[in-house]
Amino acid sequence: MSTVLFVCTGNICRSPFAERYSRHLAQQHPGLGDWDFASAGVGAMVGSGMEDQMSRELVALGGDPEGFRARSLTRDVINEADLIVAMETFHRSVVLDDFPALVRRTFTLGQLARIARDYPAEVKGADLLGQIGAFRHRARDEDNIRDPYRRSPEVAHEVAGQIAGLLDELVPRLAD
Template sequence: MKTILFVCTGNTCRSSMAEAIFRNLIKDVKEYENVRILSAGTWATKGQKASGNAIEALKDKNIDLSSHISKPLTKEMVEAADLILTMTENHKMQILNVLPGSSEKVYTLKELAHGKANDINISDPYGQNIEVYKGCAEEIEAALKKIIEGKFLNNI
């Protein structure tokens, strides 16, 4: 079984939304039935619920994020993952500073979707209004759709 790991800071907004959106996008795609999807945060506190606005933002997409529980990123999670998609370049660099040997499997979400573009970060909506969260969810979903359509996951 292959593992895809989404990473942000607190695992209550971006990476949790990415995990849930990705799960929803691939739920009926046969080639992804044996893919495990996880999320974690570089500074996450174990056991936190997803942000209320993150939960609300995904309701419009008929995705239920209410049962999400945050997890801190561990060395073991990084080592076990086949692909790690971070929300920012900073998250990527934090992982590579600790485990430089993982560089071939760590990308920012937008980097994998769009290549080395100028804007490869997903902005942090934490503490902002619902419209910012909805915009963030749209940005994540657009990148994930591009990754799926481009068959960028076929080699994991």
């Protein structure tokens, strides 16, 4: 089993949305049964459920927020991950400051999607991740996903759409 770990700040908005939406997508794509999706926060609101607005956005897209509980980004959580996908360059930097050896498998979501677009659609799964990881890629601020916490429902809708759109591109390509 391979695990994608999504990372954000509080682990109540962006990363749990990405985790649960990816699980939803995996159920619809053959070949993704060997993948698991998890999330954690660099300043997690440990034990909290998913934020209400992002939960509603997830449900509207077919995902399920039930039972989610926020957790902190720890060494054990990181060690379980095969691919680490941060919502902002700051979160990626937090991971790489403590675990510099993970540079070839730690990306922002926008960065990973941008890089994956450079590879033909036939390049998938371990082959895609191996090719992407073979090079160091610079994260860009424009790859960041805006934090919807304590913002309007319109911002939550926009952020959910952005994350879902990127995951719609990426998750099916994880299948071998």
